[in-house]
Amino acid sequence: MPEALTRLDTWPTVDVSALSPKRRETFQKRCQAITVYITQPEHSVSSITSETGVDRKTLRRLVDRCTAFHPDGRLYGFRGALPGLHVKTYERFKPVSFTRAGGRAGAFKQLLQRYPDIASYLRRVFVMRNRGVEIEREVRKSMRSIHQQFLKMCRASGVHADEYPFTERRLGIRSLYTHFQSLAEESFEMSVKHAGGQSVRAAPTSAAQAPAATRAYEVVEFDGHKIDLRLTVRLSSPGGEQRLVEIHRIWLLVVLDVATRCVLGHHVALSVEYSKADLACALQAALRPFRARTYRIPTLAVREGGGFPSQRMPELEYACWDWFRCDNAKAHLAPDTIERLTQTIGCWTDVGAPAQPNDRPHIERFFHLISRHFAHQLPGNLGSNPSAIERALSDPKGDLRLLVDVDELEDMIEVLLADYNGEPHTGLYGRTSLEAMAHSVAQHRSRIRTLPVAARSNLCLLHEAKIVIIKGKPGTGLRPYINFISVRYTSPLLASSPALIGKKLRIYYDPRDIRVVKAFFDDGTELGILSAARPWCFTPHSLKVRREICRLIAERKLDIREGDNPIEAWARMRSEQRHNKVSAGCRASGQAAAVGANQRGQ
Numbered sequence: 001m002p003e004a005l006t007r008l009d010t011w012p013t014v015d016v017s018a019l020s021p022k023r024r025e026t027f028q029k030r031c032q033a034i035t036v037y038i039t040q041p042e043h044s045v046s047s048i049t050s051e052t053g054v055d056r057k058t059l060r061r062l063v064d065r066c067t068a069f070h071p072d073g074r075l076y077g078f079r080g081a082l083p084g085l086h087v088k089t090y091e092r093f094k095p096v097s098f099t100r101a102g103g104r105a106g107a108f109k110q111l112l113q114r115y116p117d118i119a120s121y122l123r124r125v126f127v128m129r130n131r132g133v134e135i136e137r138e139v140r141k142s143m144r145s146i147h148q149q150f151l152k153m154c155r156a157s158g159v160h161a162d163e164y165p166f167t168e169r170r171l172g173i174r175s176l177y178t179h180f181q182s183l184a185e186e187s188f189e190m191s192v193k194h195a196g197g198q199s200v201r202a203a204p205t206s207a208a209q210a211p212a213a214t215r216a217y218e219v220v221e222f223d224g225h226k227i228d229l230r231l232t233v234r235l236s237s238p239g240g241e242q243r244l245v246e247i248h249r250i251w252l253l254v255v256l257d258v259a260t261r262c263v264l265g266h267h268v269a270l271s272v273e274y275s276k277a278d279l280a281c282a283l284q285a286a287l288r289p290f291r292a293r294t295y296r297i298p299t300l301a302v303r304e305g306g307g308f309p310s311q312r313m314p315e316l317e318y319a320c321w322d323w324f325r326c327d328n329a330k331a332h333l334a335p336d337t338i339e340r341l342t343q344t345i346g347c348w349t350d351v352g353a354p355a356q357p358n359d360r361p362h363i364e365r366f367f368h369l370i371s372r373h374f375a376h377q378l379p380g381n382l383g384s385n386p387s388a389i390e391r392a393l394s395d396p397k398g399d400l401r402l403l404v405d406v407d408e409l410e411d412m413i414e415v416l417l418a419d420y421n422g423e424p425h426t427g428l429y430g431r432t433s434l435e436a437m438a439h440s441v442a443q444h445r446s447r448i449r450t451l452p453v454a455a456r457s458n459l460c461l462l463h464e465a466k467i468v469i470i471k472g473k474p475g476t477g478l479r480p481y482i483n484f485i486s487v488r489y490t491s492p493l494l495a496s497s498p499a500l501i502g503k504k505l506r507i508y509y510d511p512r513d514i515r516v517v518k519a520f521f522d523d524g525t526e527l528g529i530l531s532a533a534r535p536w537c538f539t540p541h542s543l544k545v546r547r548e549i550c551r552l553i554a555e556r557k558l559d560i561r562e563g564d565n566p567i568e569a570w571a572r573m574r575s576e577q578r579h580n581k582v583s584a585g586c587r588a589s590g591q592a593a594a595v596g597a598n599q600r601g602q
Helices: 021-039 045-053 056-066 079-080 107-114 116-129 143-157 173-184 188-194 275-287 333-344 361-373 390-392 404-420 431-445 542-554 564-602
Strands: 220-226 231-236 242-247 251-257 264-267 325-326 350-351 466-470 471-473 478-484 487-490 502-511 513-521 528-533
Touching: 021 045, 021 056, 021 325, 045 056, 056 079, 056 173, 107 116, 107 173, 116 143, 220 275, 251 275, 251 361, 264 275, 264 404, 264 431, 275 333, 333 350, 390 431, 390 487, 431 528, 478 502, 478 513, 513 542, 542 564
Parallel strands: 220 325, 325 350
Antiparallel strands: 220 251, 231 242, 251 264, 466 502, 471 478, 478 487, 487 528, 502 513, 513 528
16 A cells, blocks of 8 residues: 555544444444554454454445545545445446336436447537637527437437337436536536626635735735836937936835734836736845935925834844735746746745735735825826826826836835834834834744845745535536634635535534634534635634624624725724724823812812
């Protein structure tokens, strides 16, 4: 037996509390026999059968079954030892008899096995039935039309009039319906089309995902933001003459530390779309020691307490992060980019699903602040829409001298980001990003990695059972999921299994951290780990905190905006409540002291 199959700690398990006492006893004896057989080869089969009561033939069959692969892609594991479990679908061998009522189970499947051409035709019709119109053909063929053609195929293939399906009262049309339903359940995409859905939502990726950030440089988020601004570039001719040229495409690329909300580095790209080279420049800026520019605007300066991490803390020069979270833009998925991240920086990548900006809430919120409080206040800004009042008020009326210069913009962005790092954040309990960074580095100094000296000169980047029902709507493209305390949970395996919709699950969870739950089917077999939907999966939180947040949202006492982390919003509200209580207490104490002083004076 291969060594990989003998690691019983990795086998899918069974929730024995879901079994009846009799089945539980049989299952436990089987598991004991299998465990001894695999882990203690010095024991004879005779001794195992005498100790457990499992006969030799059954033991051999159980071992083969447990080490076989389940349709979900994993081993059967201990699930294969369940009494009465069928690991093979029903297959009919006996010819269909019509001398008595009933006795026709498996006849349709037997027909398709005897005539592969009919099976191929039905699969082809199923696929074409759910495709858009590309050639002249009937749109969304009715099952009656398909059934008529199915009967013609049967006659053409040599099925006689005294054979199935012609001997059936309805000529096998119900079995045809059942067959099409089984074809639809082969994949979620086909299930959506069969149900009449127009789009399929993105599936959870089975790739590695970044954990919740608990310290500096553990997880960073990266993205590019197109600044809604008109700029000018000075072009010099060989004769020394200068002229102003207007440009409209400006991208701001930022690397943001999740735990401290600190901007590590940035890059301004002047192009229609930013490239992998621009991304490399942003990564280099986040790794290299910060060196301030010489600002062209005389009064422009970084406020006291601002700056960048490598500027304020020399030990963070060339510091590397552990996880890099980004979207699936082409520049992020380029082989050169992946190589820089994995080989040079030595980090894992967490690429989000398409059109899911909430996967990176911190960087999206940051860019929202940049647009609202910076870009929309400059001359030449384009506003958030064509009819925005800022767009009309900032129009220079053709005078390009009133527009911001590229060098001036880069100066202002550098000062803006440095000042942002020195601003207090409610999510950091009143600390600035740099203060939170310094505090985290002091606690986890030994876990901060830095680039090797040789590479610095060549920079190129989570227990009580609860019964739940699996939900989903293939007709609208909604993948299978479960609801637990007002939050959806799913996994790549569950989300790709439309046949599980409507079935019951037994879930177990840790009340101290409910970001993940472990799920078992109603018969005790394991489904696996299900993760909470974003953004609930980012920050560790207890069952009590989740229920309180849901209650406050239902009572409209807590406002969660799009992209906000509910846990952080709740923490901010609690912090403000504590601050108000302290202020009210101080005012009450002051009033009481004043009254006491007046009484003493009288």
